[in-house]
Amino acid sequence: MRRWQIDSLAELRRSYPDAEVTPYGSVLEPTLLDSWSDLDVAIRITSVVDLESVLGTRIWASQAARDAGWQVIRLVLDDGRRVDLKIAGAEAEVPAPASDNQIRFDAALAAARFGRGNDLIGLHLVLGILRESLVHRMVAADRQEERIHHRHATAQDAHAADLAALLRAPLGPTTARGAYELYGASRAEVDPDFVAAPGGLEAVIARGTEDGGEGLVTQIDIELA
Known part of the structure; x- marks a missing residue:
């Protein structure tokens, strides 16, 4: 191929x-x-x-x-x-990066790592994305409750279960996609102008899985040096 x-x-x-x-x-x-x-x-x-x-x-x-x-x-x-x-x-x-540039980059790298079976690195990257998601949810809770100290649950606490559910599922490239989707939803809670754009990540996953992530090249037919 x-x-x-x-x-x-x-x-x-x-x-x-x-x-x-x-x-x-x-x-x-x-x-x-x-x-x-x-x-x-x-x-x-x-x-x-x-x-x-x-x-x-x-x-x-x-x-x-x-x-x-x-x-x-x-x-x-x-x-x-x-x-x-x-x-x-x-x-x-290089064009000015998107406001979620680092999240995008980490998600794409995580997808590739998971695709190779490098679950330690993939999960490390995903946990960073999910941490940012939680930060946005905490900010949203502060704004909705108009306070920064919460003795009891807020409406935002229910979203922690979404992150936990993602991590309970089998790890793979779709874990990175799920993490980016959760980040996008949480960011939109505090930044109404933010619009997630997962297209590049979807394309990375599609390329990586087009032959099952396998099918190594057996011949290179142009001069590389």
Whole structure:
């Protein structure tokens, strides 16, 4: 089965024929590359990189950092691809992230971890999302009761059972989706303008499970180096 990582790498090279585009990570190891893998690429270039234009879709979630002269950008795209880029020589343009950007990113990473059976990491990420959900519910309770100390249950306390129910179910990529849905509902309680957008996460899960999360690549038919 041909993987999207190979096609996306080829597209980066076509878009920047004069750049140094160097893949690393699982794309170099056919036996490791599967439907949950991201694409890791280092790019040395002299012109500004418009990532959404080059990658052909909108960025759903992102993380950005600096590392010894490299601009390090981790992306989750609307179509479910996950791409980690290291860029030197010029800057990459990254749109302003959504207000729930970190929650989105953690949910996508959790889905991939659960998909691989890395339940410890997946659950760690999900618990962080659920913790934020509880914070919003507590703020909602304070606003509804017009106080910050509550000796007895409030209407918001019933929602704790929703989180507990999610964790009682078998762990898997849908656990990450459920956590994001609970976060969206709790955030909307205190931020009426907030609208959850699970599309990128749904796409990550769809890509990861399209062949059961298995079906490793047995041949890479383009030049990687």
